[in-house]
Amino acid sequence: MDFKSDARIRGGSARSGGGGRGGLAIGGGAGLVVLVIALFLGVDPSMLLSGGPQPETSAQPGTDYSHCQTGADVETHPECRWPAYSTSTNDFWIERFDGYEESSIITFSGQVSTGCGMASSQTGPFYCPADRLVYVDTDFLGKLLNELGTQGGQAAEVYIVAHEFGHHAQELQGLLAKSRQGAQQGEDSPAVRAELQADCYAGAYLAWANENPDDLIxxxxxxxxxxxxxAARVVGDDHIQERSGEVNPDLWTHGSSEMRQRWLDRGLRTGDVRQCDTFSARTL
Incomplete structure (x- = not known):
């Protein structure tokens, strides 16, 4: 995967959030399960953030990405890939529906203040509907993917970012609110349907990026x-639960590895977000 050297990166597409770095050990077993349940949360993560629901706040100022101007900058400044991911994904959604409002990635280390409360690395990458921003602890993400047993790399990062921006698109369309109506656990729950739709959206984005000669990626x-x-396989609920010794579909919040890969593949094959209507699907 490459970045088109002369393609422009929008400077506001990523910025750094405040917060100190604290020690965090990534362990196996139940500790890992608790930690990763939050991965790709998408819907309001306030129950996992310290202090519960809080008024909307903005991330504390930190290092910005103003030096990231074009795709060529990623080669000399690897951190520029984050606003590059965001620019590309926003461009995809701008073409998909009128009234789309761009989101941004907030990168942080250790912890960050969000519209959904204080978040730490343990929350994993997530989208906060309260401030409509995507949050990623960039250092911890690579360690987490490695712990889960995937190869990681930029392609896995793009999938994660596209999934979270899919939640942003859901929020703008009122679909996240729909996903909160009903059970938040179980293989057929609205929560799982929302996550699988975001996977399908990510696949449609990747198909678009691969075929669009003008895209940054x-x-x-x-x-x-x-x-x-x-990456979709290792973040399946069953794969995560297997690491603790028991698979229980009644506790699923994101879908099994097979389900996640199936809907991701659907998006990849069709490139059409209209094919991602998991809420109307009879089987997932």
Whole structure:
């Protein structure tokens, strides 16, 4: 996967959030399960954030990405890939429906103040509906993917970002509110349907990025797609639960590995977000 050297990166597409770095050990077993249940949360994560629901706040100022101007900057400044991901994903959604409002990635280390409360690395990458921003602890993300047993890399990162921006699109369309109506656990729950739709959206985005000659991201290879599908596999609820010794579909919040890969693949094959209506699907 490459970044088109002359394509523009919008400077506001990512910025750094405040917060100190604290020690965090990534362990196996139940500790990992609790930690990863929050991964790709998408819907309001306030129950997992300290202090519960809080009024909307903005991230504390930190290092900005104003030096990230074009795709060529990613080669010399790897951190520029985060606003590049955000620029590309926003461009995809701008084309999909009128009235789309761009979101941004807030990168942080250790902890960050969000519209949904104080978040730490343990929350994993997530979207906060209160401030409509995506939050990623960039250092911790790589460690987490490695702990879960995937190859990681930029392709896996793009999938994660596209999934979270899919939640932003759901929020703008009123679909996140719909997902909160009903059970928040179980293999057929509204929560799982929302997560699978975000996976399908991510697949449709990747298909678009791969085919669009004007997009910032280019040359998505077969190996990149293997990494994307593998990332979807390791964040399946059953894969995570297996690490604690018991698989219980009644407790699923995101869907099994097979389900996540199936809907991701649907988006990849069709490139059409209209094919991602998990809420009307009879089977997932």
């Amino acid at each position: 280019e040359n998505i290879t077969a190996e990149d797609m293997h990494r994307v599908m593998d």
